[in-house]
Amino acid sequence: MEIAKNAALVVVDVQKGFDEAGFWGPRNNPGADGNIAALINTWQAAGRPVVFVRHDSPKPQSPLRPGQEGNGFKDYVEQRRGKGTGRELLVTKTVNSAFYGTPGLDAWLRAEGISQVVVAGIQTNMCVETTARMGGNLGYDVVVAYDATYTFDLAGPFGWRLGAEEVARASAVSLHGGGFARVVLTEEIVGAAG
Template structure:
């Protein structure tokens, strides 16, 4: 692993998700934000590139609308000076942004991906990363999702949605890893 060739991509670590949880929505991986903080610390210590992705909706009623409190970044996910922040308006961090160009211009070939929600923006970005030829590592304990009701009215637990998303992405689109694996690999680069 090389610090120049490996970048951390933190997807949508925004307060809307804290607000959803405070309003009673149930999620999995309650310590995922702590794991994201661990990844940020490891990448910063290694001097490796970090890309913060923020979602901004054009729908005025969205939790992610410009000016809405939900669009703000979670405290543990704040960027530091020099770290790139990219704003997206759809699920993939590659659509309508310069993320791909920045990665290729910087010689990055491996993406360590984490964030919210596993089955939406994290999954879509991870799939596209694999399709674009990047080596994607999805950090399973540094991502989370929420319970959902399906089109037939069936209730799906966040844990099941998360697990199925990981199963769908495993091998073909991404390597599924744990935070401790990534932190150990990054520590070896210092």
């Protein structure tokens, strides 16, 4: 695997509100936060650009809505913001894709001459997957750090219900198998980027 010298790390929605288990339900991958932190550290040490994405939910019951503590980044992310020598961007959004946020992610990446993005964060099958799919559609070389993401159990149609690990795997298969992104592990990315 090759990681471009100017590849952007897109850290999606790593916010305190996702720690509210009573709202979201059971999650998978308890090691995700450590892997997200490792990716941020690697990017900042190399002077590569980092994009921090925050979901400002318009839903009144959401722990991610503005003005609530849950809207803020988790402490380990907030402590790392502004610490690197590379470019940094904060994108806020109200929908799943980081490409539909403010300021415009696509315009910023193109202005910076960036063609490769590495995506990590929360939730695997929601905002991470939607951002990765759209990035692929826009022509970016998208890499998803699978074990630097997590999600929650999910109910669907016909009374179907999937556990968080099943949901995450289905998302990874869809992204990778569908050609939207390469889905790999954090260790492989860190090894290529270091």
